[in-house]
Amino acid sequence: MSAVQEVVTPAAIEAVPKRAMTLGYGTSLIMLALLLLVPLFVKNFIIFQLTMLLIYGLAVLALNILTGGSGQFSLGQSAFYAVGAYTSAILMEHAGMNYALTLPVAGLICFGFGFLFGQPALRLSGVYLALATFALATAMPQLLKLGYFEHWTGGVQGLVVTKPDAPFGLPISQDMWLYYFTLVITIAIYIFSVNLLQSRSGRALMAIRDNEIAASAMGVDVALYKTLAFGVSAGITGIAGGLGAIAVQFVAPDAYTITLAISLFLGMVVGGVGWLPGSIVGSAFIIFVPNIAEGISKGLSGAVFGVLLFLVIFLVPHGARQVAIVAQQLMGKLKRN
Amino acid sequence: MRSKQKMRIAAFSTVIAFVTTSGAALAQKKYDTGATDAEIKIGNIMPYSGPASAYGVIGKTEAAYFTKINAEGGIKGRKINFISYDDGYSPPKAVEQARKLVESDEVLLVFNPLGTPSNSAIQKYLNSKKVPQLFVATGATKWNDPKSFPWTMGWQPSYQSEARIYAKFLMKEKPDAKIAILYQNDDFGKDYLKGLKDGLGAKASAIVAEESYETTEPTIDGHIVKLKSTGADTFISITTPKFAAQAIKKLGEIEWKPLHIVSNVSASVGSVMKPAGFENSQGILSAAYAKDGADPQWDNDPGMKKFYAFLEKYYPEANKLDGSVVFGYGVAQTMAKVIEMCGDNLTRENVMKQAASLKDFAPDTLLPGVKINTSATDFAPIEQLQMMRFKGEKWELFGDIISGELSN
DSSP states (O other): OOHHHHSSOOOHHHHHHHTTTSSHHHHHHHHHHHHGGGGGGGGGGHHHHHHHHHHHHHHHHHHHIIIIIIIISSSHHHHHHHHHHHHHHHHHHHHOOOOOHHHHHHHHHHHHHHHHHHHHHTTTOOOOOOOHHHHHHHHHHHHHGGGGGHHHHHHGGGEEEOOOOOOOSSOOOHHHHHHHHHHHHHHHHHHHHHHHHHHHHHOOOOOOOOHHHHHHHHTHHHHHHHHHHHHHHHHHHHHHHHHHHHHHHOOGGGGSSSSHHHHHHHHHHHHOOOOOHHHHHHHHHHHHHHHHHHHHOOOTHHHHHHHHHHHHHHOOTHHHHHHHHHHHHHHHHHHHH | OOOHHHHHHHHHHHHHHHHHHHHHHHHTTTEEETBBBSSSEEEEEESSSSGGGGGHHHHHHHHHHHHHHHTTTTTTTBBBEEEEOOTTTHHHHHHHHIIIIIISOOOSSEEBOOHHHHHHHHHHHHHTTTTEEEOOOBOGGOOTTTOOOOTTTTOOHHHHHHHHHHHHHHHHHOOOOOOOEEEESSSSHHHHHHHHHHHHHHGGGGGGEEEEOOOSSSSSSSHHHHHHTTSSEEEEEEEEHHHHHHHHHHHHHHTTTOOOEOOOGOOOOIIIHHOOOOHHHTTTTTEEEEETOOGGGGGTOOOHHHHHHHHHHHTOOOTTTTOOOOOHHHHHHHHHEEEEEEHEEEOOOHHHHHHTEEEEEOTTTTTTTOBBBBTTOOSSSSOOOEEEEEETTEEEEEEEEEEEEOOO
């Protein structure tokens, strides 16, 4: 992205953005097998945590498309997540809609919302865009509390959502069903995202990321692609939000504060900006590391978390992607020997 | 064939005999997950980090109280294993932690989780798992609903019942009051406002102005000036400590001297009256159900003496001016009482049954005369408060203990 970063980064990483975006065939299959099999052997509580892992993973992935793909920053993802969560919750509880059908609606509404927000955001870039989206994130919890919407949103008290049972009388627990349901959606969106970034549109996005002027000179409609990136990112975040509402069984304004947006941002950086598989690593970081920090010291959990985060950024500034590349190089060396 | 059947019957009856005899030996001892001869696991969720981290003190006080109980030999020989997790005041995190407590740590019950949003988020889960969600640390009115949520119970007086007490007081002492209200725009403020309006009933027109503020606002001065301009002569401040102190100070600055009522959550000498200035705080009214740790009038009170001794030995770094410490002590004592009442029948069902049969129980830190009473249809442990007036450097209680019981 910036000149400074390019100096730091070994040229080899940036030069093959297409391949660097995805995992190898074998690794993908191993990951898939793990995601499919692990839930069969663990407690419901762990399954729930894994479901949250996938959901936050989706949200981080969405941010990754925006930042890693088109080079736009956003600290407002929590707002899209909230809109998605509330859309699902309201449709399920007030309109009695099936939970699975609420997700595309949540995705569409968020896509529209993100696309519209992308319009004014066009005039902004870098830190200014980050600030504008930050405003969105801080405004959202208060908007959800507004008296006008209280009939639907439940105001400050939030809404309780009913957890779906497994369909067709399948003999599995609610948690396990929801996990596999989430997994299918996650994989679908992952494949969609990988293909999107490898397509013509993806190349256009990356051209904008690398140099806006050059991109427009090549005939890329900068405005359209930038807003589209916002829309797609918001749409995926909205679906993640809807899934989150179903998994947690509750939505309240205080669940979607700026802290969530920062967590997602953190997840993206830790997973590696622009490296889609890293999203799940980043998501694991934001879910499990606070628990580890709490285990080390209850009173200083925030400080311990800070230290751990600092260590990660200091030792592997490019996050999980860097680790993966080092691992790959090691493997290559072993093979040659 | 026949002999085989006989054999089977014989074997079966021996088994039954064995079960019943050992059952007789165990007659008094019944356990659910989380309780054994040696220990009882109690789960808890607190915002040790995040925007409400000031309340984390409650969890620490409770941990210290259970350490004290264990040091004194436990309850009927069973040690309390108090497992407390941080949810950062975030509902999704609270769900994760509640599930961890129930499914991974396998606690007997979840005790005193803090915050209305967090408790709302875990209520349905705990009720469907039939795990007691006891003595939640929030004043929302909805916890007293044994019909829909038989596994959830509150502890402190609800915001609505406290607000009704002020309404009752005003209608009696100042029937022609012109009331201005400042409230926090969240569940606490709104619940309270509703109680106030319900309490005033037909007199609700006495409210000439209401202003709400967000906790993110740096100062509420603008609201105060606006309220003064309405010509109100009574000011009800439904605020949390930081804002209550700001309001008191601002009132002093602009020389507005209405009848000033602050909500109980902010009736703390240490964190509100002192920072706002004692000269500005004279004559302020509030209501209380617990003793104030900073108030010298309780120095010789036997209950508070026990409380101070506890702090000295088990939680010396605690700030006794902090109302949360008094709260944590009182609620932990109530929990210990319920477990004691359970005797050797430590099933979740019996825990709820005993929690719903507290009769005139008075923890050390509650005001004299305020007693905890519950029943199968009444899941609101504390419903009484006493009015008080700030004079000099402390609160002076006056009038009778009033019950704010909701008649619904």
